[in-house]
Amino acid sequence: MESMESLFPVLESKFGVNRDARDKWGLTVVVSADNLHGLVEFLKNDSATQFDMLVDIAGIDYLGYRSALSEREHEGPRFAVKYNFKSMKNPGHRMSVKVLVSEDSLSVPTISDLFEIANWQEREVWDQYGIVFKGHPDLRRLLNHVEFVGHPLRKDYPQQKRQWLSTNDFLLPALEARLETLGYRVIERSKEVEPNPDEFLEGSIKE
Amino acid sequence: MIVLDKDGEKLNLMPLNVGPSHPATHGCLRFLAALDGETIVASVEEIGYLHRGFEKMVERGTWQQVIPYTDRLNYCSAIMNNIAFCRAVEEMYGIEIPERTKVLRVIVNELSRINDHFVCVAAASQDLGGTTAFMYCFNPREMIMCIWEKLTGARLTNSFSRIGGLYRDSYDGFEKDVLEALDATEVALKDWHACMDRNRIFLDRTVGVGKISQEKAISYGWTGPCLRATGVASDLRKDEPYYDYETYDWEVVTGTEGDVNDRLQVRMAEIEESVKIVRQALKRLSPGPVDIVDPRIRIPSHKLAYQDMEALIGRFKGVYEGIRVPEGEHYCGSEVANGELGFTIVSSGSGHPWRIKVRPPCFTQFAAFHDLVEGTQLADSMATLSSLNIIAGELDR
Numbered sequence: 001m002e003s004m005e006s007l008f009p010v011l012e013s014k015f016g017v018n019r020d021a022r023d024k025w026g027l028t029v030v031v032s033a034d035n036l037h038g039l040v041e042f043l044k045n046d047s048a049t050q051f052d053m054l055v056d057i058a059g060i061d062y063l064g065y066r067s068a069l070s071e072r073e074h075e076g077p078r079f080a081v082k083y084n085f086k087s088m089k090n091p092g093h094r095m096s097v098k099v100l101v102s103e104d105s106l107s108v109p110t111i112s113d114l115f116e117i118a119n120w121q122e123r124e125v126w127d128q129y130g131i132v133f134k135g136h137p138d139l140r141r142l143l144n145h146v147e148f149v150g151h152p153l154r155k156d157y158p159q160q161k162r163q164w165l166s167t168n169d170f171l172l173p174a175l176e177a178r179l180e181t182l183g184y185r186v187i188e189r190s191k192e193v194e195p196n197p198d199e200f201l202e203g204s205i206k207e
Numbered sequence: 208m209i210v211l212d213k214d215g216e217k218l219n220l221m222p223l224n225v226g227p228s229h230p231a232t233h234g235c236l237r238f239l240a241a242l243d244g245e246t247i248v249a250s251v252e253e254i255g256y257l258h259r260g261f262e263k264m265v266e267r268g269t270w271q272q273v274i275p276y277t278d279r280l281n282y283c284s285a286i287m288n289n290i291a292f293c294r295a296v297e298e299m300y301g302i303e304i305p306e307r308t309k310v311l312r313v314i315v316n317e318l319s320r321i322n323d324h325f326v327c328v329a330a331a332s333q334d335l336g337g338t339t340a341f342m343y344c345f346n347p348r349e350m351i352m353c354i355w356e357k358l359t360g361a362r363l364t365n366s367f368s369r370i371g372g373l374y375r376d377s378y379d380g381f382e383k384d385v386l387e388a389l390d391a392t393e394v395a396l397k398d399w400h401a402c403m404d405r406n407r408i409f410l411d412r413t414v415g416v417g418k419i420s421q422e423k424a425i426s427y428g429w430t431g432p433c434l435r436a437t438g439v440a441s442d443l444r445k446d447e448p449y450y451d452y453e454t455y456d457w458e459v460v461t462g463t464e465g466d467v468n469d470r471l472q473v474r475m476a477e478i479e480e481s482v483k484i485v486r487q488a489l490k491r492l493s494p495g496p497v498d499i500v501d502p503r504i505r506i507p508s509h510k511l512a513y514q515d516m517e518a519l520i521g522r523f524k525g526v527y528e529g530i531r532v533p534e535g536e537h538y539c540g541s542e543v544a545n546g547e548l549g550f551t552i553v554s555s556g557s558g559h560p561w562r563i564k565v566r567p568p569c570f571t572q573f574a575a576f577h578d579l580v581e582g583t584q585l586a587d588s589m590a591t592l593s594s595l596n597i598i599a600g601e602l603d604r
Contacts, residue, residue, distance in 0.1 A: 022536045025298060053425055055540065058551040058564035067534055068556035082551060084538045084566070088425055088439065091446035096538060117428035120574040143255040143603055152263055159263060169253045171239040175222060178249040178577065179210060179241060188209035190222060
């Protein structure tokens with residue numbers, strides 16, 4: 001892991017990253033949202049690092065966070081997005097990148113152009129925390145229902161709250177978008193694409 | 208819908224909805240395919256039908272109360288998930304678990320892997336119309352399920368691992384039962400290979416179907432047998448060894464093509480390797496304690512609590528307030544049957560987890576589904592789906 005220790009000064013001078021003291025077991029760097037895309041691109045493609053697999057993207061909400069030992073409240077922006085990387089070319093090498101997101105901006109640049117899987121993982125973070133990934137091609141809900149209101153993993157979302165959800169995700173527009181990216185051009189849409197709202201919610205108790 | 212393709216030719220495509228509750232969509236998955244005749248031109252997926260809010264629920268319990276929830280992630284190899292979670296928390300504590308626990312966890316892990324791979328291959332054979340092969344795989348699985356019953360009291364969602372130890376030691380006759388199950392496994396492997404390896408119908412349906420390249424699989428974050436089927440020898444048990452996996456004599460299995468056949472064959476070959484590991488582990492199993500002695504991490508046993516005041520206090524505080532995991536943020540991934548199961552854990556140092564993010568292995572594999580099936584026939588999508596081994600419990604959490 002010597003190379004991992006020598007990696008940090010490079011990242012510090014290039015992208016102005018800080019080491020995250022909260023990760024005592026591995027290397028996590030905190031980077032500003034503006035430098036995120038450049039940093040990830042560097043980590044992925046530079047021959048010395050080669051973190052070519054994006055393992056996971058996790059959202060974190062620090063609202064009401066209080067350290068049990070020092071009894072200190074959390075300082076700084078409310079949200080964080082944490083990216084975990086690993087290297088396939090140097091097995092056993094891992095590192096994490098963290099971006100702090102304030103409640104006012106609520107946005108992070110997308111990295112879905114660098115990693116295919118980031119598409120779904122960013123959709124999940126948006127779904128659960130409401131953090132917008134700027135430049136994401138298709139930012140829709142992923143795990144929660146299409147009619148769901150709110151972002152359930154935020155600490156201020158009540159655990160027992162219930163919502164009435166009645167219809168499936170309407171996938172035809174997404175299918176058309178997929179066809180367009182594959183090089184097809186839709187010239188006549190199915191008549192179901194723009195459904196009559198009354199028909200669409202038939203069977204629902206929604207008035 | 209009518210579309211123009213790249214050469215300006217007019218095509219009349221039919222959007223077809225598949226799932227969410229179809230026998231071949233294992234669990235609850237749904238995709239919408241644009242069909243040209245029987246060929247899938249484009250496909251989009253929807254997941255979340257089994258979303259139960261795992262990550263919200265675990266935040267209100269104590270750290271030990273997370274363990275039964277992890278069983279419901281991949282319910283085909285439940286114990287493996289709670290071992291992976293316990294390992295992540297134990298890494299944060301920086302504790303070393305007793306030797307016997309390590310060996311027992313290896314045995315249970317590998318038996319779960321055999322179980323999980325058998326379910327996947329059996330279901331895949333069944334989806335292709337081979338009920339005989341399905342039964343071959345389910346016979347040894349039943350013997351392993353009986354071991355789970357004796358060991359934990361439950362068949363499917365059983366939790367055996369605890370932070371800093373195990374629920375309890377193995378029962379009398381455990382070794383004998385395991386050896387019998389391994390023998391049955393080897394018989395089943397032989398039968399399955401005899402039935403399928405040169406089976407014309409099976410090969411026609413699986414060879415060259417649902418192919419993916421190495422680069423693409425890595426970009427999609429694939430891990431486990433699906434990635435190894437493309438020829439990448441990546442296995443956390445070798446790359447980042449834990450529980451002394453590096454000291455056992457076994458090989459990482461890889462494929463060459465990355466198609467459906469390779470994914471199933473890699474799983475079958477991995478069962479052979481797991482049998483090898485379990486046989487070696489049984490020889491290492493020596494008597495000893497299974498729990499660490501620290502009431503702040505592993506609550507003292509009932510027996511002690513009835514005799515000793517400190518143990519009683521430790522038990523009371525451990526159950527009511529929960530253990531206190533050191534403050535910080537940590538990611539830890541373990542090799543489970545489907546690939547890398549990772550936990551991003553945020554602890555505020557209190558008795559309740561602040562945030563636990565699960566990295567389910569089949570999430571990344573299902574995200575690539577449209578890439579695998581576009582250009583193949585509709586029936587091939589079913590073969591592809593079952594070879595990925597999508598478990599809705601961990602996909603949707």
